[in-house]
Structures are given as structure tokens and as C-alpha cells.
Amino acid sequence: MKKIKVNVEPESYEIFIGNGIFKNISIEIKKRKLFRSILIVIDKNVYDIYKKEIVTVFGNYNYKLEILVLEIDEKRKSFESLDKIYSKLIENKYGRDSLIIAIGGGIIGDIVGYAAATYMRGIQYVQIPTTLLAMVDSSVGGKTAVNFGETKNVIGAFYQPRLVLIDTDFLKTLSTDELVCGIGEIVKYAFITDEQYYNYFKRNIDRLFGLDEKVITKIIYQSVLFKAGVVEADEKETGIRKILNFGHTFAHAFEVEQNHRIKHGQAVIAGIICALYLSEGIGILDNIKLNEYLKFIYPMKKYINIEEPDTKKLLDIMSRDKKNKDGKIKFVLLNGVGNIAIDIEAERIQVEKAINKMKKFVE
Ligand SMILES: NC(=O)c1ccc[n+]([C@@H]2O[C@H](COP(=O)([O-])OP(=O)(O)OC[C@H]3O[C@@H](n4cnc5c(N)ncnc54)[C@H](O)[C@@H]3O)[C@@H](O)[C@H]2O)c1
Structure with a gap:
């Protein structure tokens, strides 16, 4: 497994790259003392393929955990999807001490990053990229955004994740x-x-x-x-x-x-x-x-x-x-x-x- 540290203010974060490392996610969250109340936001296509693995990894999780499955594409990289994330957080009484885990490609990562940047003026988030594009680029660097009408990524924020976990095994199912x-x-x-x-x-x-x-x-x-x-x-x-x-x-x-x-x-x-x-x-x-x-x-x-x-x-x-x-x-x-x-x-x-x-x- 390879490791890269990104030194940014107010807090640096690590990126892990390897195969089969997704299963370590709860250990890594614990090690970093990240918040334990978790909302997983996952791309529907990814959820359909990896439901079993997700259940195995989070099945015995002892703290608050909800899963929000989103159907996404560039047109739904929008307020409509953000709305679903905010609603889920509010309905389930997630406070400032919450962590969102984004599992999916660049679209999920960008929307979740923006939701994390803005919900209660900022909560923690973790990126688990599942496309090659998200692994080499979008999951790192803290650019978060949604589209507005015809303009791409025009509503957004710079907001860094607390951890990026790149498991190359996800690529096996990519077209x-x-x-x-x-x-x-x-x-x-x-x-x-x-x-x-x-x-x-x-x-x-x-x-x-x-x-x-x-x-x-x-x-x-x-x-x-x-x-x-x-x-x-x-x-x-x-x-x-x-x-x-x-x-x-x-x-x-x-x-x-x-x-x-x-x-x-x-x-x-x-x-x-x-x-x-x-x-x-x-x-x-x-x-x-x-x-x-x-x-x-x-x-x-x-x-x-x-x-x-x-x-x-x-x-x-x-x-x-x-x-x-x-x-x-x-x-x-x-x-x-x-x-x-x-x-x-x-x-x-x-x-x-x-x-x-x-x-x-x-x-
Ligand atoms: N924030 C940044 O710095 C940054 C940088 C580059 C691109 N982006 C953004 O990233 C977005 C594009 O990301 P993308 O190319 O990952 O697209 P995407 O998120 O739409 O994913 C592409 C497709 O792959 C499917 N998929 C995802 N993981 C899979 C897997 N493991 N197996 C099978 N199918 C899977 C998804 O369901 C989707 O249909 C754009 O919106 C772009 O603006 C952001």
C-alpha cells in the first residue's frame, strides 16, 4: 500500500492507494479519530455491484450509520441531489460531529464534498473513489461543486477531505x-x-x-x-x-x-x-x-x-x-x-x- 500526505490548513490528510484496502475503512476512521456518526453517500451503480462488500465492511458498525444511494449523472450533479443529502442529514439528526463517506466517481465526490462543506458550516468527509478519474484526480485537492443550469461546477467550495482511500479493486468493474x-x-x-x-x-x-x-x-x-x-x-x-x-x-x-x-x-x-x-x-x-x-x-x-x-x-x-x-x-x-x-x-x-x-x- 502507498501513502501520500497532503499538507494543507487547517489539517493535513492522507491518501492511501492499494488493492483490497476498502475493508480497512472503519479502522482508518478510528485511527484518525474521525467522527463516528456516519452517512454513506454512494452512487447507485456502485451500490448495486458492491452491496455485499459494503454490508460486510459496515455490517457490525456500532455507531450511527445511514446509507443514501443516489442515482447520478452530470445533469443530477445539482441542487436536486444536494437536497437529498441535506434532507437525509436533517431527518436523521446528524450534528456537526458527523462524517460523510462518498463512495463513487467524481460526481458523487464533488456533490458530497460540497454538502460536507456547507452542512452546519462544515462537517468531515472521506473520499472513496471508484472510477479511475476520481482516483487520479477528483478525490484529491478539495474542489467540490455542483452544476447550475448549463454552467459546470459553478457553485462550489474549496473543502478538503479528511482521508482518501483509493482501492484499485473497484476498477475491475469499470467499463x-x-x-x-x-x-x-x-x-x-x-x-x-x-x-x-x-x-x-x-x-x-x-x-x-x-x-x-x-x-x-x-x-x-x-x-x-x-x-x-x-x-x-x-x-x-x-x-x-x-x-x-x-x-x-x-x-x-x-x-x-x-x-x-x-x-x-x-x-x-x-x-x-x-x-x-x-x-x-x-x-x-x-x-x-x-x-x-x-x-x-x-x-x-x-x-x-x-x-x-x-x-x-x-x-x-x-x-x-x-x-x-x-x-x-x-x-x-x-x-x-x-x-x-x-x-x-x-x-x-x-x-x-x-x-x-x-x-x-x-x-
Ligand atoms: N473535484 C475535482 O477536482 C474534479 C476533477 C476532475 C473531474 N471532476 C468531476 O468529476 C466528474 C466526472 O467523474 P467520473 O468520470 O468519475 O464520473 P461519474 O462519477 O459519473 O462515474 C462514471 C460512471 O461510472 C459508474 N461507476 C463508478 N464507479 C464504478 C465502478 N467501480 N464500477 C462500475 N461502474 C462504476 C458511475 O455509476 C457512472 O455511471 C465530473 O463531474 C467532473 O467535473 C472533478
Whole structure:
């Protein structure tokens, strides 16, 4: 089992990565002296598959315990789901000394984090991510949010979990499509971390798809370690943390423009392709590197099911992105692997060109 500590105020927390470690959850809660009144909020699909394991792990729990099973998707990453969590907490008289455990992918993690941040001005929460995307990215760093209407993650808070327990066994039941979503975020880490990580990922992509335990653990560990360092340096995203948004300005716009028919991680791959073309278009990335990077992404393009995007609508959506400043769209772009440029403005025509080139690339 691997361990990473995230040093943030007011309290640092640990991340555990390993296989078969979910069964240790109550021991870890006890060790950390976390609150014993627990509400488990779990994705319905995950509950349907892992009900037996959940019952085994929590069956003899001696303190207050309720389970809330939520049906989720990007449209239900909303006040409707938050309402269900708050109602359950209030109906069952959960006080400030309560702990919510989120079991599921990034959607459950983000909603639960926001519910924990706001219920009684903040209660404890633990993340148990069950998708690759949530393991490598969303369960760590304390960004919590729900969508509002057409705008993604616009209502939220920075609020750190008290523990993150990553059990890679959950990945065995994940569909290839969902695996690809996690790989989308890993591609992001490959570009923003360094050459060593980029080359390791490039060499091991087939083993990653095959869920090779050694490769999967190393990749999750490296991604989370990198993210933890960035979060420690800039928890509230005023500077360096913006690099984690590489590809995401485009990605969030694709998700909304495609009416959420495209999954987040797939949109991230499409967004990274646009960001690469835009980096080259504005002259910060040379053509040789661009072609090398596109070759690296090429095997993943078949997973991007994007229907003829409306470029004007995409630009409108991007202009509402919360990372913008003074009414200008701000992009995170790339000079080369491990060399990221933040807060870059681009002409509308350049952005349109980048989107059109991406469309051709994935055809
Ligand atoms: N907070 C952050 O820093 C951050 C970072 C990246 C992404 N996100 C957010 O994460 C969300 C996407 O997360 P996601 O890709 O995990 O999607 P998700 O939560 O929708 O999960 C994807 C699908 O996989 C199913 N599933 C989950 N675990 C499973 C398992 N073990 N076996 C079988 N099926 C399983 C779910 O039911 C769902 O249908 C987006 O809303 C995005 O905005 C947040």
C-alpha cells in the first residue's frame, strides 16, 4: 500500500492507494479519530455491484450509520441531489460531529464534498473513489461543486477531505468508456508533470488498459503525488494550481455544448487536443512537438464521441468560464511537456481554428 500526505490548513490528510484496502475503512476512521456518526453517500451503480462488500465492511458498525444511494449523472450533479443529502442529514439528526463517506466517481465526490462543506458550516468527509478519474484526480485537492443550469461546477467550495482511500479493486468493474475518462486526466498529468512521467505513460498505455496492478498503482500514485504538491502550493487556485486545468476550458464547454452526451474525461482528451493546436497556433509550441504529442494521443481518439460541435456556442460557453478575467477567456496552454503557460488569451479566430483542427483529428 502507498501513502501520500497532503499538507494543507487547517489539517493535513492522507491518501492511501492499494488493492483490497476498502475493508480497512472503519479502522482508518478510528485511527484518525474521525467522527463516528456516519452517512454513506454512494452512487447507485456502485451500490448495486458492491452491496455485499459494503454490508460486510459496515455490517457490525456500532455507531450511527445511514446509507443514501443516489442515482447520478452530470445533469443530477445539482441542487436536486444536494437536497437529498441535506434532507437525509436533517431527518436523521446528524450534528456537526458527523462524517460523510462518498463512495463513487467524481460526481458523487464533488456533490458530497460540497454538502460536507456547507452542512452546519462544515462537517468531515472521506473520499472513496471508484472510477479511475476520481482516483487520479477528483478525490484529491478539495474542489467540490455542483452544476447550475448549463454552467459546470459553478457553485462550489474549496473543502478538503479528511482521508482518501483509493482501492484499485473497484476498477475491475469499470467499463472501458469510463476507464478512458480516467485516462483522459492521466494524459493531462503526462503533459503537465515531466518527461519521465510522460514517457512512462507512453510505454505502458496498453498495460494500463489491461489494468496491470503495478502500472495502475504507479500511475495513480504519481498523478496524486503531483496533484498533492500543486494543491499544497496553491490550494485556492490563484496561481500554479491553474495548470491542472490544462484542456479543461475546452472540455467543460464541450460537455455543455454536447448536452452532456460526452463524458467529462472524453471531453478532456478533446480539450487537450484543442489546447495543443491552440498552443501551436499562437506560436508557443513548435510544430515538431505538436505532431509528436498528437501521435501520442492518436490511439485514444477513437473513444471521443463528439457530435459536430457548434463553435459559436462553444465560444459563448467558454466566455462564462469561472477562470476568465476582465471578460476575457483565459487558457492553460503548453510550451512542451512539463512546461505550462497559464492565463493565456487568444484571438477568437485562433480558438475557432484549434476547434476545427481537433474536429478533423478525431474524424
Ligand atoms: N473535484 C475535482 O477536482 C474534479 C476533477 C476532475 C473531474 N471532476 C468531476 O468529476 C466528474 C466526472 O467523474 P467520473 O468520470 O468519475 O464520473 P461519474 O462519477 O459519473 O462515474 C462514471 C460512471 O461510472 C459508474 N461507476 C463508478 N464507479 C464504478 C465502478 N467501480 N464500477 C462500475 N461502474 C462504476 C458511475 O455509476 C457512472 O455511471 C465530473 O463531474 C467532473 O467535473 C472533478
